[in-house]
Amino acid sequence: SQTIHQWPATLVQPVGSPLSLECTVEGTSNPNLYWYRQAAGRGLQLLFYSVGIGQISSEVPQNLSASRPQDRQFILSSKKLLLSDSGFYLCAWSDQGALQPQHFGDGTRLSIL
Amino acid sequence: SQQGEEDPQALSIQEGENATMNCSYKTSINNLQWYRQNSGRGLVHLILIRSNEREKHSGRLRVTLDTSKKSSSLLITASRAADTASYFCATNGRGAQKLVFGQGTRLTINP
Numbered sequence: 001s002q003t004i005h006q007w008p009a010t011l012v013q014p015v016g017s018p019l020s021l022e023c024t025v026e027g028t029s030n031p032n033l034y035w036y037r038q039a040a041g042r043g044l045q046l047l048f049y050s051v052g053i054g055q056i057s058s059e060v061p062q063n064l065s066a067s068r069p070q071d072r073q074f075i076l077s078s079k080k081l082l083l084s085d086s087g088f089y090l091c092a093w094s095d096q097g098a099l100q101p102q103h104f105g106d107g108t109r110l111s112i113l
Numbered sequence: 114s115q116q117g118e119e120d121p122q123a124l125s126i127q128e129g130e131n132a133t134m135n136c137s138y139k140t141s142i143n144n145l146q147w148y149r150q151n152s153g154r155g156l157v158h159l160i161l162i163r164s165n166e167r168e169k170h171s172g173r174l175r176v177t178l179d180t181s182k183k184s185s186s187l188l189i190t191a192s193r194a195a196d197t198a199s200y201f202c203a204t205n206g207r208g209a210q211k212l213v214f215g216q217g218t219r220l221t222i223n224p
Contacts, residue, residue, distance in 0.1 A: 006155075042216055043215055044201070051210060059211075090155055094210075098144070099205075100210075103158065104155030104156045107155050
């Protein structure tokens with residue numbers, strides 16, 4: 001069966017520090033991969049999605065970036081974190097195609113001090 | 114934007130009662146999906162309804178879709194305390210491989 005791993009679960013970082021969040025999927029190949037951010041009590045904001053290795057679509061201009069160095073690995077990065085980057089970050093995968101559900105990791109709660 | 118908007122934002126009912134949540138969206142869709150999120154966890158897919166379907170069932174869940182009104186509803190029958198969670202609708206536009214999520218309904222089931 002397919003599984004998705006996202007780490008760390010919790011992260012506290014100072015303003016201006018770099019960020020690297022990693023997400024890996026097992027048990028499937030060539031998945032679509034997604035990074036979302038969720039503010040407290042709110043819905044999900046799509047940050048990036050990828051339909052293949054090296055193919056990244058950015059949805060929201062900001063100081064974050066994403067990379068997909070391997071088929072089932074999706075990385076969210078920042079060179080310099082801002083206070084506004086605090087939030088709950090979720091990674092998800094789906095099979096290719098439009099009529100596919102998404103499967104989510106357990107998220108990383110990022111606090112910027 | 115085809116963002117879904119859930120209504121109500123929060124709902125509190127007694128165990129055993131039925132819970133109904135509504136979702137409205139703005140543009141044509143390929144399908145609409147409902148997800149559940151327990152506090153501090155990732156989302157879990159519940160049900161997908163295609164744009165040419167009007168109703169779908171899964172266990173105690175019943176989803177309806179009215180494309181003429183650009184709206185959907187999620188009914189949870191015979192609610193249980195374990196159904197306490199936030200519920201989100203998400204829409205997928207034609208040809209798109211991404212979802213747009215609404216703001217969610219926070220459901221509380223009181224024992």
